[in-house]
Structures are given as C-alpha cells and as structure tokens.
Amino acid sequence: MYRQGDVLIVPITDEAVPSHAVDAPSEARDARGRLVLALGEVTGHAHAVTGPGRLVCEPGPFGPMLLHLPEGGRVVHEEHAAIPLTKGWYRVVRQREYLPGAVRIVAD
Amino acid sequence: MQYVDKWRAVAAATGPADRAAAEEGVCLAYRTAGLAEPERIVWADSPRAAVAVVRSLDDPGRSVRDEVRTRAWAEERRRIHDELGPTGWAELWSLTGARLWDTTRALAERIRTGVVDAPAVQDTADTADTSDVTARETEIRLTLLDAVLGQHDAAWLCAFDGRSDRLQGLATVAAHAGWWWPYEKSVVICERPAELHRDEAGRLDRGDGPALEFPDGFALYAWRGMPVPADFLGGLTSLTPQRIRSEENAELRRVMLEYYGYDRYLAESEAQPVHRDETGILWRIALDDDEDVAMVEVVNSTPEPDGSHRTYWLRVPPTTRTAKEGVAWTFGLQAEAYEPVRQT
Numbered sequence A: 001m002y003r004q005g006d007v008l009i010v011p012i013t014d015e016a017v018p019s020h021a022v023d024a025p026s027e028a029r030d031a032r033g034r035l036v037l038a039l040g041e042v043t044g045h046a047h048a049v050t051g052p053g054r055l056v057c058e059p060g061p062f063g064p065m066l067l068h069l070p071e072g073g074r075v076v077h078e079e080h081a082a083i084p085l086t087k088g089w090y091r092v093v094r095q096r097e098y099l100p101g102a103v104r105i106v107a108d
Numbered sequence B: 001m002q003y004v005d006k007w008r009a010v011a012a013a014t015g016p017a018d019r020a021a022a023e024e025g026v027c028l029a030y031r032t033a034g035l036a037e038p039e040r041i042v043w044a045d046s047p048r049a050a051v052a053v054v055r056s057l058d059d060p061g062r063s064v065r066d067e068v069r070t071r072a073w074a075e076e077r078r079r080i081h082d083e084l085g086p087t088g089w090a091e092l093w094s095l096t097g098a099r100l101w102d103t104t105r106a107l108a109e110r111i112r113t114g115v116v117d118a119p120a121v122q123d124t125a126d127t128a129d130t131s132d133v134t135a136r137e138t139e140i141r142l143t144l145l146d147a148v149l150g151q152h153d154a155a156w157l158c159a160f161d162g163r164s165d166r167l168q169g170l171a172t173v174a175a176h177a178g179w180w181w182p183y184e185k186s187v188v189i190c191e192r193p194a195e196l197h198r199d200e201a202g203r204l205d206r207g208d209g210p211a212l213e214f215p216d217g218f219a220l221y222a223w224r225g226m227p228v229p230a231d232f233l234g235g236l237t238s239l240t241p242q243r244i245r246s247e248e249n250a251e252l253r254r255v256m257l258e259y260y261g262y263d264r265y266l267a268e269s270e271a272q273p274v275h276r277d278e279t280g281i282l283w284r285i286a287l288d289d290d291e292d293v294a295m296v297e298v299v300n301s302t303p304e305p306d307g308s309h310r311t312y313w314l315r316v317p318p319t320t321r322t323a324k325e326g327v328a329w330t331f332g333l334q335a336e337a338y339e340p341v342r343q344t
Helices: A019-023 B002-011 B019-032 B047-056 B065-095 B098-117 B119-124 B133-145 B150-160 B168-176 B230-238 B241-246 B250-260 B262-268 B323-330
Strands: A002-004 A007-012 A035-039 A046-050 A054-057 A065-069 A073-077 A080-085 A088-094 A096-099 A102-105 B040-044 B180-182 B186-190 B273-277 B280-285 B293-299 B311-316
Touching: A002 A073, A002 A080, A007 A035, A035 A054, A035 A065, A035 A088, A096 B323, B002 B098, B002 B150, B019 B040, B019 B065, B019 B168, B019 B180, B019 B186, B040 B047, B047 B098, B047 B133, B047 B180, B047 B186, B065 B098, B065 B150, B065 B168, B065 B180, B098 B133, B098 B150, B150 B168, B230 B250, B241 B250, B241 B262, B250 B262, B262 B280, B262 B293, B262 B311, B273 B323, B280 B323, B293 B323, B311 B323
Parallel strands: A096 B311, B040 B186
Antiparallel strands: A002 A007, A007 A088, A035 A046, A046 A073, A054 A065, A065 A088, A073 A080, A096 A102, B180 B186, B273 B280, B280 B293, B293 B311
16 A cells, blocks of 8 residues: 555455446546645645556545556645556555544545 | 636635625525525625624525536536546546545535634624524534635536536636525625635644634634634743643644644653664653654654755554654654655
C-alpha cells in the first residue's frame, strides 16, 4: 500500500473487485485530464493520477473509491512527491480524525 | 468538470455584487417564467438585512419563487432525466452538483441559523407578543424559505449548465449576487459576503475574525466548521493550559486545544508519550469529566521547501494503544493491516 499525505492507496486483487464496480461508470477527469482522488477545496491542490485508468465511486467495504490502472500510473500532488503505481486495482482511502461522537476527514 | 470549477468559484465568490448584471438576470428569470418584470428591486447588504427588508415591504405581491425557480428547475430536471435515463442522470449529478452539494448546503444552512439567531432581525420582527421567541423564529424561518439562494444554488445550476437556456436568468443572478426573494411586484436581493474563510475541506474556518462576514457586519464565526461565539476567538490568543482545562464545553475545549497547539499543550501539561513506533508517537491527555484525548504525532514524509519535516497531530479514539494502531485507524484499518511500502 502507498500513502501520499492524507490519502492511502491499497492494492486489491482483481478477484476481490466487485463485478458491479468493474462495470460502474467512471468519475470524470478534471480539466487537466487527471483522475482526482482527493481535492483541496480551497487551494485546489489535488491527489491525482495521470495516465490511462478509471476511478469508480464505490461506497461500501471496498470504497469509497476504487482505482483501476490497466497500465500503471503515477499519483501526483502539488506538495508531495509522486508515487508510481503498478498496473491493477486499488482501494483509495481518505484519512480521518477522531472526534468524540463523530469522525471527520483530514484536510491536509 | 469545467462547470464544476466555474460553479465552485461562484459558490465561494465574495465582494460587491454586479448589481446591473444581477438585476438583468432577475428580469430574465421573470420573463422566462411568463411573469411581468418586478416593479422594484431592493438591495440588502446581508441575508439578515434582507429578511428585515422583506418583512417591511409594503404590498410586494405574492411570492413567485415557485414559478421563477422551483417549477423551472423541476421541469428541466425531469426533461434532462428523461433524456439521459435514471443512470445517466445519476451520473451527471455525481459529476456536477454532488461535488458542490455538501459544502454549499452546509454554508447556506449556517447562514440560515445565523439569521434566525441574529438579534437585529428578531428586534424588527413585529409579532403581537414580543416575548414569544419561538413565534418570531418561525416567521424568520418562513421568510428564509422564500429565498432563492443565488450563488449558493451553485450545485443545481452546475448540473443544469450547458443543458438549459431556461435557467439562464437564475444562473446570471447566481453568478453576480447572493440570496434573493422574488415577489410579484418586488424583489429583495442580497450582496455577497465580503469575507469568506474556509479550510481545505470547505468548512468555515478562521481563528482571528469572522469566517463569514457580509458588508453590513452580519458575521459567522467558526473554527474548522464548528460554530463558535464571536467573543470566543478573542480569548484564544491569551489561552493557558488552566483555562483550557477549566472549559466545560467539550467542543470549545477542542477548539482551544487545536488553537493552542497540541504540542505546546502536551509540553506544558507535562503529558507523557504512551507509545512510540515507526509510524509516530502516541500521546494521551487526561481531562476531568471527559474521555482522554489520544493523539498520534506523525511526521510528514515529504520535506517542506526549507528541508524541515512538518509534524502534525491527529486525534484518534481513546482506546488506541499504539501509535501504529492510531495511524491505521485514521485510514479505517487494523494495525496489522497498515503497511505502507512508500509514503510521501
């Protein structure tokens, strides 16, 4: 598994990917043609993947997002070093923080 | 995606309205709805002021919000839904409006709450029994329900953008002004905020002043999304560990701890690290009449431009026993499952 700031990218085997996720529609790419895993609302800085592939929103045990990179790719961010990813499926998890009685996501 | 970026900017826009453009949009929206243009358009400096103006209007006519906004939206939504099918509509929404929905809805809701709680509006409410706060609040809430949210309708307008000329009037108002109240003869329309400060997650957030402020001074204070009293922030600069410990409101105490700095508080309260491993350090602070604060201290893997590494703290459940267990929890994992081979 790989970690870039507040995003964790966990490889999963092809067999573990739910069939409906394989067929599910992809998230659109941003204006720069990237798959955005997490976007900073204010700075616009993004954890994003360049190159061919698909991002699927998949609420549930494998979600909230699944990333498929048939040829591998790179995850980039304005403030973090890029991480190369080999081809395959990944689960994308956003970091969270504990609050008494609630949980909130981390904004890095 | 270009629509999302455009409407994200609309929802967060601050500064004086383009009154001429907004008024043109209002008139276009009326004409599109088959209505005569309003006889007069009154500007207000904030939603709070607008509510007072609406309540003081002399013979504004009936509310035409349904014709101008709701019916037009519903029919366009149905048309696009029929065109794209349920899956296509869901996909369109997830790529457009859904991305703006949570932050704009939360902001609009905070403004509504702020208006209801604002004394200036309550003072102008001319209820028969002024001691009946509930009745006054209900009247203000009802007035707020008549509003078209202008820039804060960005999520819906984003989904419709490029697909419907019929909503052009609404979109024009949204791009140039804040909330507005359409009545048959009169329109009350509101300036945008002068100040809007949010954190990276899009929540209202400012430590040294109002996170949201309109030109007339109507303001909301918040720390990382949590509403705080206006006078609370002023006290943050003179905090002491004793003051933090004595704060009875757990949420305000959390804000104090965040502002004061967990590291500083840990040092000054002589807290001891509970556990240390390759992922970071686990700290624990015991609080009277409250659950312990458990924090993992982690170091950013990517150096800052000056070569230093930023240290940060994440609060984790008080049951956490090791630093690794804490970091793993922040990603929804058990400690043994958390094994990053690379981190930046």
